[in-house]
Structure formats: structure tokens, C-alpha cells
Amino acid sequence: MSALDTYFKISERGSSIGREVRGGVVTFFTMAYIVVLNPLIIGTQPDADGRFLGSDGSDPNLTAVAAGTALVAGVLTILMGVVANFPLALATGLGLNAFLAFSIATEMTWADAMGLVVIEGVLILILVLTGFRTAVFRAVPAQLKIAISVGIGLFIALIGFVDAGFATGSGAASPPVQLGRTGVLGGWPVVVFALGLVLTIALWVRQVKGAILISIVITTAVAIVIEAIGDLGASYADPNGWGLTVPRFPDTWTWPEFGTLGEFNLLGGFKEAGVVVALLFVFTLMLADFFDTMGTMTAIGAEASLLDDEGMPPNTQKILVVDSIAAAAGGMGGVSSNTSYIESASGVGEGARTGLASVVTGVLFLLTIFASPLVEMIPSEAAVPALVLVGFLMMQQVTGIDWTDLEIAIPAFLTIVLMPFTYSITVGIGAGFLSFVLIKVVVGKTAEVKPLMWIVAALFVVYFGIDPITELLT
Numbered sequence: 287m288s289a290l291d292t293y294f295k296i297s298e299r300g301s302s303i304g305r306e307v308r309g310g311v312v313t314f315f316t317m318a319y320i321v322v323l324n325p326l327i328i329g330t331q332p333d334a335d336g337r338f339l340g341s342d343g344s345d346p347n348l349t350a351v352a353a354g355t356a357l358v359a360g361v362l363t364i365l366m367g368v369v370a371n372f373p374l375a376l377a378t379g380l381g382l383n384a385f386l387a388f389s390i391a392t393e394m395t396w397a398d399a400m401g402l403v404v405i406e407g408v409l410i411l412i413l414v415l416t417g418f419r420t421a422v423f424r425a426v427p428a429q430l431k432i433a434i435s436v437g438i439g440l441f442i443a444l445i446g447f448v449d450a451g452f453a454t455g456s457g458a459a460s461p462p463v464q465l466g467r468t469g470v471l472g473g474w475p476v477v478v479f480a481l482g483l484v485l486t487i488a489l490w491v492r493q494v495k496g497a498i499l500i501s502i503v504i505t506t507a508v509a510i511v512i513e514a515i516g517d518l519g520a521s522y523a524d525p526n527g528w529g530l531t532v533p534r535f536p537d538t539w540t541w542p543e544f545g546t547l548g549e550f551n552l553l554g555g556f557k558e559a560g561v562v563v564a565l566l567f568v569f570t571l572m573l574a575d576f577f578d579t580m581g582t583m584t585a586i587g588a589e590a591s592l593l594d595d596e597g598m599p600p601n602t603q604k605i606l607v608v609d610s611i612a613a614a615a616g617g618m619g620g621v622s623s624n625t626s627y628i629e630s631a632s633g634v635g636e637g638a639r640t641g642l643a644s645v646v647t648g649v650l651f652l653l654t655i656f657a658s659p660l661v662e663m664i665p666s667e668a669a670v671p672a673l674v675l676v677g678f679l680m681m682q683q684v685t686g687i688d689w690t691d692l693e694i695a696i697p698a699f700l701t702i703v704l705m706p707f708t709y710s711i712t713v714g715i716g717a718g719f720l721s722f723v724l725i726k727v728v729v730g731k732t733a734e735v736k737p738l739m740w741i742v743a744a745l746f747v748v749y750f751g752i753d754p755i756t757e758l759l760t
Contacts, residue, residue, distance in 0.1 A: 309373060333396040334395060340546045361652070406614075509668050575609075723743040
């Protein structure tokens with residue numbers, strides 16, 4: 287225990303082994319959904335050749351995708367804990383996986399698309415090792431970093447409400463976001479979410495140790511009883527059904543398959559889609575990965591009170607190295623780019639302050655390979671109340687922004703609101719950076735804009751205009 291404490295600096299950071307373990311477990315439960323969700327996103331979408339991921343035939347092999355997802359997430363999360371000593375977990379990036387499945391893989395085989403992911407990961411790793419990625423991070427004004435954390439807080443709170451079916455998009459109808467799945471609340475799953483949220487808040491304000499984990503366990507037990515009585519089933523379109531996973535004890539246990547491992551062709555995408563299109567795909571992936579992680583690690587570091595005077599978390603370089611390796615590893619594993627997860631904030635809210643929590647989370651991901659039915663017992667409605675609470679905790683940082691200074695207040699505002707409104711961390715960061723540079727130009731204070739901010743702003747102009755640029759060049 288003494289060696290463990292010394293290596294991970296547990297006492298130095300004001301934590302304990304118990305808190306780290308609880309935090310790691312909570313982080314796992316709040317993001318374990320990716321083991322179920324990733325196969326549904328990338329495993330059921332045929333590539334340009336009509337093949338399904340993880341299958342040699344015409345039928346999807348979701349078991350293989352789930353096993354590969356859990357394996358890569360487990361190994362890289364453990365690596366983050368051991369190397370960077372930071373309470374940050376990694377897994378297949380949501381949004382990125384959909385972009386790969388529905389935009390890139392339709393132009394080439396899945397192996398070709400994964401080859402582009404590997405190239406993107408290697409390029410980001412080079413930017414980290416040369417110091418460019420860290421230098422960009424240092425060039426961002428401190429109050430804009432705070433805005434990134436606050437925006438992510440609102441974003442993950444929205445994720446919690448949406449995943450629980452408490453708030454949903456209503457498509458072309460008005461309003462674009464509505465209460466429940468039909469404009470009103472209905473169904474037992476929403477009741478389970480409400481119970482979990484009330485219980486989480488009650489335990490938290492009473493300062494009960496393990497509040498989030500206790501809430502997840504109790505709420506899951508209630509959900510299992512409700513499902514046993516009502517037989518609701520899982521159907522996101524049905525307001526009375528569970529959103530993703532059905533809370534029931536598994537009937538059978540299956541051995542894992544690893545058909546996705548090594549499913550990548552490094553240069554195939556350039557041949558199938560052309561050099562220009564392939565490069566634009568790589569650029570889009572790289573920019574999203576580049577800034578998502580910067581925002582995520584800042585938010586986690588702020589919530590854990592681990593940032594220095596410049597708003598930098600400890601071992602920033604190591605964090606970014608592991609994250610870059612994760613992107614390439616996801617491609618090599620055939621399960622899409624892996625990236626840092628903001629859901630790690632739920633573990634930090636439970637008390638995690640060191641990489642030991644990440645090791646715990648990673649080990650649980652590896653165990654999930656063999657016990658995926660157990661993970662599927664926990665409905666998202668029972669786990670996501672933790673995200674709403676953490677969203678509140680991160681929102682408290684908003685007082686660190688000077689709202690009377692329009693030159694920083696407007697970029698901060700755009701950063702904060704566009705993350706939840708567009709469901710994208712990268713879009714919020716891009717809008718904040720661009721507006722910051724624009725305002726400094728308008729007021730004649732260009733000298734206050736660091737050189738790298740000019741470069742980043744130019745890159746975001748390309749990022750936001752990627753579709754017309756692609757059409758123009760092709």
C-alpha cells in the first residue's frame with residue numbers, strides 16, 4: 287500500500303486508495319455503455335464493399351466489436367493511469383465512430399478507414415512529441431480554458447438527460463429539443479432516472495462517501511425489479527422502453543471473439559477515395575481529436591483541483607502522448623479512434639485524483655470482455671444521473687470568467703453554449719477561438735494574440751468549411 291501511495295501520489299493529492307477505487311468504478315459504470323453502443327454504431331453499418339465489421343460474411347458480428355472495444359479501452363486506460371497518473375479514462379470516441387461509419391467507410395472498406403485513423407493518431411503523436419500540441423494549449427487564454435470546462439459541464443449534463451430519455455431531439459419539429467421522447471415525460475425508465483438523480487443529489491449534499499456509486503447500484507436494483515414486473519424491453523423509439531440496455535440478469539454467457547483486431551489497411555483509403563479526400567478525412571479526424579482531448583483534460587483537471595497557475599494539468603505531455611497512442615490503437619484494433627472521455631469527471635466527483643482510478647477503470651473494461659452480460663444489466667437511466675451532478679460541479683467554475691470584459695466574455699459565452707447546442711466539444715472550442723481572434727482584430731489588439739492562436743484559428747476556418755472545401759477540390 288505504501289508503494290502504491292508513493293507511485294500514484296495518492297496522499298499527496300489528498301486522496302485515498304478507497305476513493306480512487308470508488309472513482310474508478312464509477313467512471314467505468316458511467317462510460318461502460320460504449321461497449322454496447324459502439325457495436326450498434328459501427329458494427330451494423332456496411333462499408334463500401336457491403337461488409338459488416340468483425341464479420342467475414344454478410345451479417346454483423348457485434349460480439350467481436352464489443353470485445354475489441356473493451357480490450358482497447360481497457361489497455362489504454364490502464365496505460366493512462368500508469369504512465370500519466372491522471373484520472374482519465376479512454377474508449378472509442380462517440381461522434382468520431384459515427385463519422386467513420388457513415389461518412390468515411392461509405393467511400394472505402396472499413397479496413398481502409400481504420401488505416402486513416404492510424405495515420406491520424408501517428409500525426410497527432412508527432413505533434414505531441416515536438417511540443418506543438420502542448421504549445422497550442424499554453425497559447426489559450428486562462429479564462430477561455432475555464433469556459434471550455436464549463437461548456438463541457440453543460441454538455442455532459444445534457445448527455446445525461448438525453449441518454450435517460452428525459453430530454454430528446456424532436457427532429458424537424460419545433461422545439462428542436464423537447465421534454466421526454468414525445469414532448470411529455472412517460473414510462474418507468476424516466477422514473478428510474480428521476481429516482482437516481484434525486485438519490486444522487488440527496489447523498490451528495492449529505493456528503494455520503496461513495497454517493498454516486500451507491501446511487502448507481504440502488505437504482506439498477508430498482509430497474510431490475512421494474513423490468514421483471516413490466517417486461518418493458520429496450521426501444522429508444524418507445525417512450526415506455528429502456529433507452530439502450532435492459533436491466534435483467536443475463537441468460538447466457540458467451541466467450542469473446544476478436545475479429546476486429548488488425549482490421550486496418552494503412553494506405554488503402556488513399557487508393558479508394560483519392561489523395562485529396564483521404565487527406566481531408568484525416569485532417570477532420572485529427573482536428574476533432576486534437577481539441578476534444580485538450581478540453582477534456584482541462585475540465586477533469588479543474589474538477590480535481592489539479593491545474594497549475596497556467597491552467598495546465600500535471601503530466602500534460604504524458605497525457606497527450608497516451609491519448610495520441612489511443613487514437614492509433616483504436617484504428618489498429620479495428621474499433622475506431624479511442625479518445626479521452628469526459629465521463630471520467632464522474633469518477634473525479636466521487637473523489638478520484640490519481641491514475642490509480644484509471645487503472646481500476648481499465649481493469650474493469652478488460653473484465654468486461656468476459657462479462658459483457660453483466661455490464662448490460664446497468665441501464666443508462668441508472669448511470670447517467672452522475673453526469674448531471676458532475677455537470678453542476680463543473681458549472682461552478684463559471685465565476686472565474688470576467689463577464690464585464692467583452693473581449694473574453696463573448697468568446698467564453700460562445701464556447702459554453704455551443705458545446706451542448708451542437709453536441710460537440712470541438713465546435714464549441716472552435717467558435718471560442720475564432721471569436722477571440724476576431725474581437726482582438728476588431729479592437730486593434732492583435733499583439734495580444736499569440737502566434738499559435740492565429741494558426742489554430744485558421745485551421746478551424748478549414749474545419750467549419752470542410753464540406754464546401756471537399757466539394758470544391760473533388
